[in-house]
Amino acid sequence: AQTVTQSQPEMSVQEAETVTLSCTYDTSENNYYLFWYKQPPSRQMILVIRQEAYKQQNATENRFSVNFQKAAKSFSLKISDSQLGDTAMYFCAFIDSGNTPLVFGKGTRLSVIA
Amino acid sequence: DAGITQSPRYKITETGRQVTLMCHQTWSHSYMFWYRQDLGHGLRLIYYSAAADITDKGEVPDGYVVSRSKTENFPLTLESATRSQTSVYFCASRRGTSGGAGETQYFGPGTRLLVL
Numbered sequence: 001a002q003t004v005t006q007s008q009p010e011m012s013v014q015e016a017e018t019v020t021l022s023c024t025y026d027t028s029e030n031n032y033y034l035f036w037y038k039q040p041p042s043r044q045m046i047l048v049i050r051q052e053a054y055k056q057q058n059a060t061e062n063r064f065s066v067n068f069q070k071a072a073k074s075f076s077l078k079i080s081d082s083q084l085g086d087t088a089m090y091f092c093a094f095i096d097s098g099n100t101p102l103v104f105g106k107g108t109r110l111s112v113i114a
Numbered sequence: 115d116a117g118i119t120q121s122p123r124y125k126i127t128e129t130g131r132q133v134t135l136m137c138h139q140t141w142s143h144s145y146m147f148w149y150r151q152d153l154g155h156g157l158r159l160i161y162y163s164a165a166a167d168i169t170d171k172g173e174v175p176d177g178y179v180v181s182r183s184k185t186e187n188f189p190l191t192l193e194s195a196t197r198s199q200t201s202v203y204f205c206a207s208r209r210g211t212s213g214g215a216g217e218t219q220y221f222g223p224g225t226r227l228l229v230l
Contacts, residue, residue: 042223043224044221047219101162101172104149107156
């Protein structure tokens with residue numbers, strides 16, 4: 001069974017600084033997808049970024065980028081120029097190439113400090 | 115674009131009572147999911163459905179029942195609520211086309227359930 005591990009339960013960063021959230025996963029599949037979801041205090045789950053395993057290029061979305069290391073099964077999220085609105089729980093998630101449910105990590109609570 | 119909605123948003127009930135949480139999506143997505151979120155556990159899958167009349171167990175199905183008679187609705191029933199089922203429940207949906215595993219999974223706003 002696939003598993004997703006987020007080893008940092010809580011992190012904090014100063015406003016305008018850069019922070020990296022870690023995620024590792026375990027799978028025997030070769031084709032799969034990885035996601036980062038954000039959950040602000042409103043509790044709404046919001047997709048931040050997506051990475052296809054067959055793509056070597058790391059995905060980027062504005063201030064959010066990933067460092068995808070397929071051999072190491074690592075998928076970290078970098079947030080540049082952190083803003084107060086980035087304060088949230090961040091969940092890493094995995095899905096294989098079939099239409100199976102997403103598997104989530106336990107989350108990292110990020111606090112952006114003014 | 116109504117998206118995916120859940121009702122009620124908040125519910126207080128007593129142990130032993132039956133409770134049904136509703137989920138409705140307007141996109142005609144094939145796949146629908148129920149998760150529960152608890153401190154220290156992240157999101158855990160309760161049940162999911164690939165299409166109308168097709169459901170399957172997730173990681174923590176005990177004590178829950180689902181049905182999917184219509185594509186757009188996926189109710190979750192706690193047949194006899196227990197305190198351990200106090201949680202925040204999220205419904206989600208995904209289009210689920212062939213090869214569409216990488217598609218975005220959309221979440222409802224959540225239902226906060228307290229079982230006394």
